[in-house]
Amino acid sequence: MLRSLDIRDMLIIDRLDLTFQPGLNALTGETGAGKSILLDSLGFVLGWRGRAELVRSGADQGEVTAVFDLPAGHAAHAVLAEAGIPASDELILRRINTADGRKTAWINDRRCSGEVLRSLSDTLVELHGQHDDRGLLNARGHRALLDEYGQLGALRADVRAAWGARQAAAKALASAETALEAIRSEEEFLRHAVGEMRALAPEPGEDAELDARRRLMQAAERVRSDIAKAAEALGGQGAEGAAGDALRWLEDAAAQVKGQLDAPIAALGRALVELDEAARGVDECVEALAFNPAELEDTEERLFAIRALARKHGVGPDELGDFATNLERRLAALDAGDAQIEALRGELKRAGKAYDDAAAALGAARAEAAGRLDAAVMAELAPLKMERAVFETTMTETAPGPDGIDEVAFRVATNPGAPSGPLAKIASGGELSRFLLALKVCLTGAQPGLTMIFDEIDRGVGGATADAVGRRLADLARGGQVLVVTHSPQVAALAAHHWRVEKRVEDGMTLSTVTPLGAPDRVDEIARMLSGDTITPAARAAAEALMAG
Incomplete structure (x- = not known):
């Protein structure tokens, strides 16, 4: 208050x-x-x-x-x-x-x-x-007023939620259809590119590995003969064999020289161990450099194929794997597209039915509230001396939206049998x-x-x-x-x-004042309202009669 x-x-x-x-x-x-x-x-x-x-x-x-x-x-x-x-x-x-x-x-x-x-x-x-036209004379606000009168907030919230779900389902379907259409336009490219990728099956880091292997095989022909000669010089027919013979001869003579050969014999033993390790390492290298000339050709062919495919698709050789995965995903989306579209259509259908059901329930509740509102307004019109007037809340179907499918309008007829119409057009000022x-x-x-x-x-x-x-x-x-x-x-x-x-008016300035009125002053004010500036005894008597009820 x-x-x-x-x-x-x-x-x-x-x-x-x-x-x-x-x-x-x-x-x-x-x-x-x-x-x-x-x-x-x-x-x-x-x-x-x-x-x-x-x-x-x-x-x-x-x-x-x-x-x-x-x-x-x-x-x-x-x-x-x-x-x-x-x-x-x-x-x-x-x-x-x-x-x-x-x-x-x-x-x-x-x-x-x-x-x-x-x-x-x-x-x-x-x-x-x-100036109360905003809510009552403007039909765009009548639906909200009816919903408020009928306390239909919960049902309206259900409709708005269902509308949101329906819109989301429609948007998802449209997006999927657009995406599928875009993929369909490149189906031939996708299937050919995926086929190439599957046939080649590049591995991460393979380009660097193949390049290193190729370089090694190219260099092998130049260095393998030298390494083989070194292996022969170190082996049993070379240094290792000669050192072994020398060791045996010294050991046979050692007893005759009373320890003078102990140090050379020990050093030569150590040398034999080192010579053996060196010979094994050189032999392993010789074996590693052994290759089939056809292997070099195969390595170069795969290396060049990987690099050519990478250039074709504008990616680095090491990025071909991820690129292939993306192509596979897009192709899978294409192959599964029809099923996905069908599923999304089903979701939209279910969301549409849920909206229709919620809108129908809200519409039924609005119709019931409209009947109650009409009866209530008619009951109010009788004591206002408009017992012959007719008030009606009309409902027509409109395009679906977040507030349902009902268009609501308040219409009146000032006399029975007269055509009804909007409040502002049918009723006179007093009505x-x-x-x-x-x-x-x-x-x-x-x-x-x-x-x-x-x-x-x-x-x-x-x-x-x-x-x-x-x-x-x-x-x-x-x-x-x-x-x-x-x-x-x-x-x-x-x-x-x-x-x-x-x-x-004070000092040339117009001011407004508000004065609370007691009983005598009220009589004068109501008499003024009845008769004008000149308050007559008859006007006062009439004012007192009005106040007495």
Whole structure:
């Protein structure tokens, strides 16, 4: 509930402190007195988008502070929690607008954005009135209003999830079809290239290994004869044999020279060991250099084939393996493409059925809610002196989307048998006001902690009809809070609290003031509304009669 509104230097208001009460609060005054400025100021502190120039002429900045009572469980608590702002049973909103257009806002002394203010305002205030076309007269918003009335949020979430899954399945199928089509265009190349790769079967590092082997075989012919001669010179017919003979001769003579040959014999033994090791190494090298001339030809042929294939595909020889793997993968995707496409089509079909089922369930729930809404609005129209009017929520099928397949529109007929049509085209000004009131009452319901503001909702009506509008507003205000800006004495007379808005001129500057009215002043104000500037005894008597009910 809105408890107070403090306005400083906004438009033609220099300073204004208003304290509101539960029940029906009426604001009256002559046209142009500044009643709409109060709503502009409240809208400003709630983050609504409105006038650009709000600061009073000559002031550095304008400021509005609004205080709301916030009971436990109020929807605003969730908004505050998400924004990280501490909450209590009192909510203080403050917003400043400087003369150069900069805006700054606080919630409970915490800086906040206009977006957070707007999110809060949806839980705090509901505005109905002359400029209430956005939700009710615009058919594009009717579906959302019906869903809110029918509390169909869960079903709508199911439809949106199913729509997302269907879109994802369609996207996956389209992507797979595009990819398959691209691969099909190179099928001949893929099959030929994979065949080449499979036939050659290059191994990682094979190019370097073949090159080293080729070089070795090429060099073998030049060095093998020298190495063979060295092997012969070291072997039994060469140095090793001669050293062995020398050792035997020395050993035979050693006994005759009493130890003088011990050192030479030992050295020669060691030399024989080293000669044997050298001979074995040389023999191994000779064997390693032995090759079949055809092997050199085969090695060169494979080496040149690997390098030629690498040049053909623009990769390094050592990259042929990875390249071949990629070709195999693409060919496998081509071969498995039809099966994959078929599987994805099945997924899309299942996702489509799930969406259709969810959309049908939402549509059925909307139809049921539409029937309840029609009955509720019709019940509201009777006390508003429109018992012969007809209100209908129509549903037609539209293209599938995230919110289902239903197009919803509110249509009215002012008399039985007359053709129905959109609210704005069929209803006159007074009828439109009452339709809006009835519809808003039904759509808003008994939402707790919501301040409802009606801006001249009674325009175009008078007499018994205005009295019916006032009584419905008074009924709506029981247990809650309703603020009504009105020119109707019948409506003002039914208010529990009454303020008069008027203009005054001080030092050549026009200012707007708001005065709370006690019982005698209320009589005068309602009499003025009945008779004009001149308040007659008859007008006062009529005002007292209206207030007496």
